[in-house]
Amino acid sequence: MKIGVPKEIKPQEARVGLTPAGALTLIRSGHHLIVQKGAGELSGIADNEYVAVGCEIASDIKSVYTLAEMIVKVKEPMPQEYPLIQPGQLLFTYFHFASSETLTQAMIQSGSVCIAYETVEENGKLPLLIPMSEVAG
Secondary structure: EEEOOOOOOOOOOOOOOOHHHHHHHHOOOOOEEEOOOOOOOHHHHHHHHHHHHOOOEEEOOOHHHHHHHEEEOOOOOOOHHHHOOOOOOEEEEEEHHHHHHHHHHHHHHHOOEEEEEEHHOOOOOOOHHHHHHHHHH
């Protein structure tokens, strides 16, 4: 699968959807990773660290959305990303749909398949929320 990691554009968001180590795990499983230039910059991760594990670097956000079958982000897509989302494209991120009818409607209209980190369950637990809860205390 072609997996894209765009640079987060939400104000005050410095995290990146996937680290080079995570990308390497996916590449070793046969996936192709497309990371937007500068995606990890605010997290202290240089583009060459992604290249070193086998990622392709895309010059802009539009290229990432165009080339990828699945998008991995930290936060929900911003309004300027809505037109880039393709029908059938998988989006994996924190969505918090209950807090934004506009976001919810935009994702429905896009025809994408949205998987919200905050709703992923394993054995009755929410494993993707545990690290955030530990940090928040």
